[in-house]
Amino acid sequence: MGKPPLHPMNTTDALHDGEQSLRIPSLPAAVVKLNELVRDPNVGVMEIGEALGEDPELSMRVLRIANSTMFGLPTTVLDPCHAASILGINRLRSIVIQAGTIGVYGTKSLRKDMEMSTHWRHSILTAHICRTIAGKSPRTDLMDPAELHTAGLLHDMGRAILLDNVREKYLEVSAAAKRDGVPLTEAEREAFGVNHAQIGAKVVLAWDLPRNLAQAIAFHHEPWRVAKALPSAIVIAVADRLAHAVATNDLARMPQVAERRDLRFLGLGMGHLLTVATNAILAWKAIEL
Numbered sequence: 001m002g003k004p005p006l007h008p009m010n011t012t013d014a015l016h017d018g019e020q021s022l023r024i025p026s027l028p029a030a031v032v033k034l035n036e037l038v039r040d041p042n043v044g045v046m047e048i049g050e051a052l053g054e055d056p057e058l059s060m061r062v063l064r065i066a067n068s069t070m071f072g073l074p075t076t077v078l079d080p081c082h083a084a085s086i087l088g089i090n091r092l093r094s095i096v097i098q099a100g101t102i103g104v105y106g107t108k109s110l111r112k113d114m115e116m117s118t119h120w121r122h123s124i125l126t127a128h129i130c131r132t133i134a135g136k137s138p139r140t141d142l143m144d145p146a147e148l149h150t151a152g153l154l155h156d157m158g159r160a161i162l163l164d165n166v167r168e169k170y171l172e173v174s175a176a177a178k179r180d181g182v183p184l185t186e187a188e189r190e191a192f193g194v195n196h197a198q199i200g201a202k203v204v205l206a207w208d209l210p211r212n213l214a215q216a217i218a219f220h221h222e223p224w225r226v227a228k229a230l231p232s233a234i235v236i237a238v239a240d241r242l243a244h245a246v247a248t249n250d251l252a253r254m255p256q257v258a259e260r261r262d263l264r265f266l267g268l269g270m271g272h273l274l275t276v277a278t279n280a281i282l283a284w285k286a287i288e289l
């Protein structure tokens, strides 16, 4: 693993997992601070907006995301405090995390890196779909839609970490898995001793994000193992599959995107899923990195 990372990010401590020692990016200081403020019940929305305003670059990215058609806000948000008051704490936090995590890869170099930009486009779309499904499902025991947005955004973070650390080998392993019809998580375990879902969960914990987020990410390829205790895992798995179907323009796969038991579990019908899919097609076109 001698090669330097492709992306000019700051790295925090490495993840030691099996035979792997993987560098993980550190979240920008402003995101860490905002995360702490959000957890403090004595801190209000305005204070959070003001804290965000202290980092002009992050604020700009947050405003761009908040004003994108994907969020469909009724009004244009003009500055961090305005964003905080319109979005509320949870939604603002999910956008700050999106701006912060993508930002660590440096948007300029990200656009030139096809695999990494494909990864983030898929992640942003999955986040969007998670949020939409959460809004439609009558279940009351799902995570908050904003938290589900973050789970969707970070569900494949382990892939970004592998791409960044062991790029050539990872591309080889993923291509071979696809060619041979082997599940990617199995191929990853075989090659690296750990799969991207497990790495993603560890990154989320290293970033001090909620435990249930890490757990849902750890099981996003086998959600039924945890569905009873963590129903949001089913949302992430369905959103992940739908995001792939939208990106490859393969909506004929809809019955595989959500099996009957997934829909029943979420209290949704095929009609709901088609509405979510139509919305996702529009969102896919609107994604900008």
Ligand SMILES: [Fe+2]
Pocket: 155, 156, 196, 197, 220, 221
């Ligand atoms: Fe995945």
Ligand SMILES: [Fe+2]
Pocket: 122, 126, 155, 156, 240
């Ligand atoms: Fe995915």
